[in-house]
Amino acid sequence: MTSSLPLTGERTVPGISHENYWFRRHEVVYAAIAADCSGVAVLEAGCGEGYGADLLAGAARSVLALDYDATTVAHVRARYPRVDVARANLVALPVPDGSVDVVVSLQVIEHLWEQERFLRECRRVLRPGGRLMVSTPNRITFSPGRDTPLNPFHTRELDPRELAGLVDDAGFGRVVVQGLHHGPRLRELDARHGGLIEAQTRLALSGEPWPQALAGDVAGVRCSDFVLRTGDHTDLDASLDLLVTATRP
Numbered sequence: 001m002t003s004s005l006p007l008t009g010e011r012t013v014p015g016i017s018h019e020n021y022w023f024r025r026h027e028v029v030y031a032a033i034a035a036d037c038s039g040v041a042v043l044e045a046g047c048g049e050g051y052g053a054d055l056l057a058g059a060a061r062s063v064l065a066l067d068y069d070a071t072t073v074a075h076v077r078a079r080y081p082r083v084d085v086a087r088a089n090l091v092a093l094p095v096p097d098g099s100v101d102v103v104v105s106l107q108v109i110e111h112l113w114e115q116e117r118f119l120r121e122c123r124r125v126l127r128p129g130g131r132l133m134v135s136t137p138n139r140i141t142f143s144p145g146r147d148t149p150l151n152p153f154h155t156r157e158l159d160p161r162e163l164a165g166l167v168d169d170a171g172f173g174r175v176v177v178q179g180l181h182h183g184p185r186l187r188e189l190d191a192r193h194g195g196l197i198e199a200q201t202r203l204a205l206s207g208e209p210w211p212q213a214l215a216g217d218v219a220g221v222r223c224s225d226f227v228l229r230t231g232d233h234t235d236l237d238a239s240l241d242l243l244v245t246a247t248r249p
Contacts, residue, residue, distance in 0.1 A: 012107070013049045017219040018210065021200060026052070028223040029106055029135050029180065029243055034059045036131060036245075040101035043125060045090050045118070046108030050076035053083045056104065064100070066090065091117045098127045106135040107241075110154045119170035126248040132172055135243045136163060138179065142240075160236040163244050172246035176230060179239025183227045189217050 012019065012026045030052040037060040047053045047065035053076065057063040065080075066088040067073050076085040088094050090105075091114045103122045112118050122132050139157035143150040149157045158166070160177050167175050186196060193199040193214055200218065203210055210218075228243065229235070236242070 014051050018200075018215065021196065021218045021221045024221045024223050025180070025226060025241065026107060027055070028226045028228065029241070030055045031223055032228050032243075033104065033133050033245075036133070037063075037102050037104070041099070042102045042104060043093070043095060043100045045093065045103060045105040045122065046111075047076060047083075047085065048072065048107075050080045050083060050085070052104075052106060053085075054080040057082045060102075064095070066093065091121055093121045093125050095125050097124055098130075100125050100130065101127060102131045102133065104133045106133075107137070109134055110136045110149070110151075110157050113155050115156060115166060116170065119166060119172075123171050123248050128248055130248045132167065132246045132248070133243065134163075134167070135180075135241055138237075138239050138242050140237050158242070160233070160239075160242055163242055167244050167246045171249070173249045174245075174247040176245050177236060178228050178230045178243045178245075179236045180241040180243065181227045181229070181239055183225050186221070186225045193217070 012023050014023055016023070034056055037056045039059070039061050042056055042060040042063045044053045044056065044063060044065045047067050049072070050065060053063050053065040057080070063083050065076055065083050065085040067076070067085070068087065068089060070087055073085050073087045076083060086094060090108070090112060103126055105122070109115055109118065126132065136158055139159045139162070143157055149155070160179070164175050164177050182190060189196045199214055
């Protein structure tokens, strides 16, 4: 079943073959953190279509999903009944101090104007020992050579050191940054299409029909085609997306 939400190019949704690469690139991070959400109370700040909150709900004791867009909230409420959902401003989270075990926010912080305030709110709502998990595109590879984002929907993109610094400054400890990379099969597709991301972006901007070979390869992308790992600075700098995990002292 495809999503009933309109396609904006920003909200990643399941079931759209031409968007499958981006969907799997996001889904793999949800799958990677699901075990850390087992049996606990989870808040997702910026849930989008809701598939990720539903995936986490399969492991967590409870999931509260928040989003600012009213249409999105209505969609999540109708499609994912095991997820509690509410409309909220992410710099004023509508939950008490120390009331959740894990805060998840994937591919959201780059859209926020008040990133520092958002992270302080995440710290406020976490219990002592609670965990923060935030992912974002790596500025170095997403908008290479630029100080301002290529994506007009992004307010501020971050590199690995900037992301870790923001989280540390917000009062978190045990800050660890991981990078998401193409695995062997996606590197083969990169070579075949002259850059898999570039090929998709070029067609999206031009409006030209997709070549059958590219469409088939994109539709066949799986979570297992990506690799999420902790590496040195060089490895992190080369990553596509970043995932930071941290603990509230």
